[in-house]
Amino acid sequence: MPSDLFTIVPMDRDADVLVVGAGAAGIIAAWRAASIGARTILVEKTNRLGTKILISGGGKCNITHDGPLEDVLRAFRPNEARFIRPACYRFTNRQIVEMLTDRGLEVYTREDGRIFPVHQTAKDVVAILRSYLHDIGVDIRFDTAVNGLIVRNGKVDGIHTSMGDLRAPTVIVATGGSSYPNSGTTGDGWVWARSVGHTITKVRAALAPIYMENADPERSGVALRDVLLKARAGTKEIARWRGDLLFTHRGISGPTALGISRIVTEHLESGAVSLEVDLAPDRSFEGLSEVVKAWCADNPKKQVASLVEQFVPKSLVKEVIEATQEKLDQTVPNFGQRGKNRLVEVLKGWPLGMVRTVPLEKGECVAGGISLDEVDPKSMKSKRIEGLFLCGEVLDVAGPVGGYNLQSAFATGFVAGDSAAHEVLI
Ligand SMILES: Cc1cc2nc3c(=O)[nH]c(=O)nc-3n(C[C@H](O)[C@H](O)[C@H](O)COP(=O)(O)OP(=O)(O)OC[C@H]3O[C@@H](n4cnc5c(N)ncnc54)[C@H](O)[C@@H]3O)c2cc1C
Structure with a gap:
C-alpha cells in the first residue's frame, strides 16, 4: 500500500511521476514510485508490458545473476560498475527474485549463476510484475508514444504524447536502447535527453x-x-x-x-x-x-x-x-x-x-547511451535539468549475457522511481 507520504503537486497536474517506457526499468520505477505514494502514470508506446522481458533468455527470461553483488558488478566495465553499484545495493539480485517468488514464481540457479524460472516462462515474470503495478494503482497508458519533454522555466514539466500532453513535475525516461526496434525501442529517449543538454556516447552493437x-x-x-x-x-x-x-x-x-x-x-x-x-x-x-x-x-x-x-x-x-x-x-x-x-x-x-x-539491431542490448557523468548514480537524477530521471538501457551501461542487463535495469529503475517520488512527496 502507498506510504504516509502525501503529494503537494497541484491537482492540474496529471501525475506526480510520469514514467516513459514499460520495460524492466520503467516497470520497477513506476511500481516503486507508486509504492511510496506518488500518483504515477506509466506511458508505453506499444500495447505490451515488458516486451524485452518476454523475449529475454529465449522466452525463458534470465532474470538476474546470482552471487555476491561485487561479483555481479565485476562483469560490467569498471566505469559502468561504479555507476550502477549504489543502485544494485539498493535493489539487489535477491530482492528482484524475492519480489517474483513471493507471488509464486519458482526459480533455479544454473551452475554459471544465471537465474531462470523453473517451470514458467518470461510470460509469468511479466504477469507477476503486472500484478504489482495493478495492486499499487499505477495508471498504465498503452499505445501512447511520447514525442518529447515539456520544459518550463528550466525544469521538466511533463511530456508530449500521441494522446496529448501529460503534466508532472518529474519524468523518468526508461525508453531502453535501439536494438530489436520492432519491440518498441528506437532510441527515442536519447533525442529528448540531448535536447536538454545531455551527451549521448556513441551507440554500438553489444551482445549481437x-x-x-x-x-x-x-x-x-x-x-x-x-x-x-x-x-x-x-x-x-x-x-x-x-x-x-x-x-x-x-x-x-x-x-x-x-x-x-x-x-x-x-x-x-x-x-x-x-x-x-x-x-x-x-x-x-x-x-x-x-x-x-x-x-x-x-x-x-x-x-x-x-x-x-x-x-x-x-x-x-x-x-x-x-x-x-x-x-x-x-x-x-x-x-x-x-x-x-x-x-x-x-x-x-x-x-x-x-x-x-x-548488426546493432540484432543485439540483446546496445553499448553507449546517456553519458554516466551527467547522471547522479545515487538518485538517477539528471545533472543537466531538474525533474528528469534516467534508468535502464537508455544509460551508457551494457553488461554481458547472464542476467546482468535486467539486473541493471531493475536496480536503476528502482532508484529512479524512489528518487522521483521523494522529490514530489513530503
Ligand atoms: C532477445 C533478447 C534477449 C535478452 N535476454 C536477456 C536475458 O535473458 N537477461 C538479461 O538480463 N537481459 C536480457 N536482454 C537484455 C534486456 O532485455 C534489456 O537490457 C532490458 O530489458 C532493458 O530494459 P529497459 O527497461 O531499460 O528497456 P526496454 O526493456 O527495452 O524497455 C523500453 C520500453 O520503452 C518503450 N518506449 C520506447 N520509446 C518510447 C516512446 N517514445 N514512448 C513510449 N514508450 C517508449 C519501448 O516500447 C519499451 O517497452 C535481452 C534482450 C533481447 C533483445
Whole structure:
C-alpha cells in the first residue's frame, strides 16, 4: 500500500511521476514510485508490458545473476560498475527474485549463476510484475508514444504524447536502447535527453551475432560446444570468450559471439578483425600434440578424419582437414609429423575469416547511451535539468549475457522511481 507520504503537486497536474517506457526499468520505477505514494502514470508506446522481458533468455527470461553483488558488478566495465553499484545495493539480485517468488514464481540457479524460472516462462515474470503495478494503482497508458519533454522555466514539466500532453513535475525516461526496434525501442529517449543538454556516447552493437565476410550458409545451424572464440586485430588478440558457438547463415552467434561482439564492434571502426576458434581450449599445444600422437599410435588403421571428429561435428571435419592442407581421406600411416603439427595448430586456432559487421539491431542490448557523468548514480537524477530521471538501457551501461542487463535495469529503475517520488512527496 502507498506510504504516509502525501503529494503537494497541484491537482492540474496529471501525475506526480510520469514514467516513459514499460520495460524492466520503467516497470520497477513506476511500481516503486507508486509504492511510496506518488500518483504515477506509466506511458508505453506499444500495447505490451515488458516486451524485452518476454523475449529475454529465449522466452525463458534470465532474470538476474546470482552471487555476491561485487561479483555481479565485476562483469560490467569498471566505469559502468561504479555507476550502477549504489543502485544494485539498493535493489539487489535477491530482492528482484524475492519480489517474483513471493507471488509464486519458482526459480533455479544454473551452475554459471544465471537465474531462470523453473517451470514458467518470461510470460509469468511479466504477469507477476503486472500484478504489482495493478495492486499499487499505477495508471498504465498503452499505445501512447511520447514525442518529447515539456520544459518550463528550466525544469521538466511533463511530456508530449500521441494522446496529448501529460503534466508532472518529474519524468523518468526508461525508453531502453535501439536494438530489436520492432519491440518498441528506437532510441527515442536519447533525442529528448540531448535536447536538454545531455551527451549521448556513441551507440554500438553489444551482445549481437557477428556477420562474417566468407559466411558459408551450409554451416548454418551447426554448433560447436565449449570452445574458445578469439578475435584479432592484425596479430593482436583483442577479445576471447569461452562457451558454445553457433554457425548462422551470415556468420556466427551463440554465447561466444555475443560475448566478444562489443569489443569487435569497437575495433572494426579502426580496422579489420579476424576470428579463430580454439577447439581444444583445455589443452596446451604440447598437451594436444601428445593427444594426437597417442591417438595415432592407438589407431594405426584409421583415417585422420576420425580423430578430427572428436573435436568438431561431422559436417565440419572436411573443412578442418582442408585447413591442415591434408587430404580428406588421409590415413594415420601417411600422416607425418608435419601434418600432426599442422593439425594441432588448426585445432588450437581454426580460422573463421574476417568479420564483415556486427548488426546493432540484432543485439540483446546496445553499448553507449546517456553519458554516466551527467547522471547522479545515487538518485538517477539528471545533472543537466531538474525533474528528469534516467534508468535502464537508455544509460551508457551494457553488461554481458547472464542476467546482468535486467539486473541493471531493475536496480536503476528502482532508484529512479524512489528518487522521483521523494522529490514530489513530503
Ligand atoms: C532477445 C533478447 C534477449 C535478452 N535476454 C536477456 C536475458 O535473458 N537477461 C538479461 O538480463 N537481459 C536480457 N536482454 C537484455 C534486456 O532485455 C534489456 O537490457 C532490458 O530489458 C532493458 O530494459 P529497459 O527497461 O531499460 O528497456 P526496454 O526493456 O527495452 O524497455 C523500453 C520500453 O520503452 C518503450 N518506449 C520506447 N520509446 C518510447 C516512446 N517514445 N514512448 C513510449 N514508450 C517508449 C519501448 O516500447 C519499451 O517497452 C535481452 C534482450 C533481447 C533483445
